[in-house]
Amino acid sequence: MNIAQYTLFPTAIGDCCIAWRGEVVVAASLPEKTPAATAARVVKRTGARRAKPPPAIDRAIQSIIALLEGEKVDLSFVACDLGEVDAFAKKVYAVTCAIPAGETRTYGDVASELGDKLFAQRVGQALGRNPIPIIVPCHRVVGANGKLTGFSAPGGVETKLKMLEIEGAQLGGPPALFDDLPLAVKPQK
Structure with missing residues (x-):
């Protein structure tokens, strides 16, 4: 079985990490306190070595970056290996x-x-x-x-x-009737 590889990449929330085998993602990590800690989390889980991502993984990375910049990106095209998951x-x-x-x-x-x-x-x-x-x-x-x-x-x-x-997710239920109005025209409580 080939060894997993990983790379770090900058996003709007900090440096993320992704690991893959071939063109299939096997792990990812959100930013830790440092990029080294982020990579260490993935390396500990996968034994991955740092490498340049192949085109399919690079496409996944660019899509993740776009998503974390607020674009409505669908990541369902990313091939993932969940073999060890129940x-x-x-x-x-x-x-x-x-x-x-x-x-x-x-x-x-x-x-x-x-x-x-x-x-x-x-x-x-x-x-x-x-x-x-x-x-x-x-x-x-x-x-x-x-x-x-x-x-x-x-x-x-x-x-x-x-x-x-x-x-752009709405949390806590639907917005109230006047939530989208400028403050100056909102009814006073």
């Missing part, structure tokens, strides 16, 4: 990958789509182990009523909020 998590990731940029679902929504709202905690656990954040957009899954709950990626809930803001 069957339930694979189902969770498939549902999560179907959530468009700028939208969110609750853990309960994902669980219901998998057949039972009582799976919500298992959904959260599976997303907490997501080996390919951003491509598997676990940041788009939130608590009930849009509440931002734990996020295991570096930066925690702050990173999740930043990514959702970049994507």
Whole structure:
């Protein structure tokens, strides 16, 4: 089996890392405190060596950069190896990958789509182990009523909020009737 390779790349939220074998992504990491720490997270998981990405991986990187700059990018074209992930998590990731940029679902929504709202905690656990954040957009899954709950990626809930803001996601339910009006014309409470 060929050895995984990785590269770091700058984004609007900091340096991210992606690892691949051939033209298939095997891991990714959101920014840590330093680029070296970001790379170390992926190397520890995959044993990858630093390399220049092939065209398919470079296309994935450019798409991730665009997404993190606010473009509505669909990353479903990126080939990912989830071979070491259990069957339930694979189902969770498939549902999560179907959530468009700028939208969110609750853990309960994902669980219901998998057949039972009582799976919500298992959904959260599976997303907490997501080996390919951003491509598997676990940041788009939130608590009930849009509440931002734990996020295991570096930066925690702050990173999740930043990514959702970049994507233009509405949190906490639909906007109120007057939310889009300039402050000067909003009704006084």
